[in-house]
Amino acid sequence: MESSIQATKQRFGIIGNSATLNRAIEKAIQVSPTDISVLVTGESGVGKESIPKIIHQLSHRKHNKYIAVNCGAIPEGTIDSELFGHEKGAFTGATATRNGYFEVADGGTIFLDEVGELPLTTQVRLLRVLENGEFIKVGSSKVQKTNVRIVAATNVNMFEAIKKEKFREDLYYRLSTVEINLPPLRERQEDIHLLFRKFASDFALKYKMPTIKLSDDAVQDLIKYRWSGNIRQLRNVAEQVSVLEQNRAISADTLRGYLPSGTSNLPAVIKTTKSESDFSSEREILYKVLFDMKADLNDLKKLTMELMKNGNTKDVEKDNEGLIEKIYGDNDDDETLEDLQVLAIPQKAETKKTYTTETNDKYHFAEEIEEEETLSLHDKELELIKKSLERHSGKRKLAAEELGISERTLYRKIKQFDL
8 A cells, every 4th residue: 555655756756754644545546446426634735635546547437537626616696597507598698508527527527626615505416416416507407317426625623614504415415425634734844855855946947046954943944933834835935935935055044034923833823703605694694684674664654554545344354464474473363454454544634723812012923823633543533542542431441342452452552652
């Protein structure tokens, strides 16, 4: 197996001798002859894209297509079309039928990078492919078969995503029949200088200049650095130093100028405050509540307008049955629309006469002023309840019968208006 690992690393340009890296490559070699799904995990920049290539090239599917798909780079509205295809006219802009990746790669391998970014609706479709090899194009009703090997990769904490209901638990277990974890660069300290030398040699050849060399102190700083961006960050630093430094002997002070500060090889601090995504989620919930309140208010306005125009009729109650139930809930106490309506709404404004007087030295002048009465529903309802209670000396049962509502509803109104 040791010789197979070394041959595989040489074939696919993988550099490093750490035990964790060798174990990951060994697992990839072992699962290659099978068709089981594989999930590659690890931080961003650790080289997860190398594992699917190994699996495909060492499998019986190596003569068929290998397609790599970055799920995080495809917009949510088009990812179903990209993966499963669409029929002509399925949506605006679908001017022709298109074959998706699962149809094109039939018999081969599909690598789904950043699979943790898939929308939930697409996850359902993917689960069906994994379970029975079936999929349906967007805009079609015809079930199609496909025979593909799926290798997925993610840098997301999948258990945390499942807990937050951003990823389906059943899909996770179907994808991770075998899980291969690639270690971060800070856990492969013996490989860091080896990788840097390889990158420095490549860039010297590319830019036709002498290869840079690190001093002993610079090598120690290189190894102790945390490398949060992993191999990708190490490669970028090697390229910057190779291009920008005239002196090809690199000291520790020179190297530190290319290493971002604040990311030494110390234990990571776990934030206890809410992240920006948590605040974003809370804002979305708040917006939804506000929109729901606005919709309920519009529904209430609609029902009130119906009562004002048509009065309390059976037609109004029947036509607005769903609306009434939505606003007031189920009427467990057999309340009718009569109990819920605004009482005795006048059809038009009434006027009342008031008089004002002015006085001079000899005469008193009286002037008649017409004031338009308010059409406030609240005021009219309050006025009617007060008059009825006064007429019946505060007896709620008699007042309720006169108003045509239940005694319980009247009691609620009394508490509401603080009578």
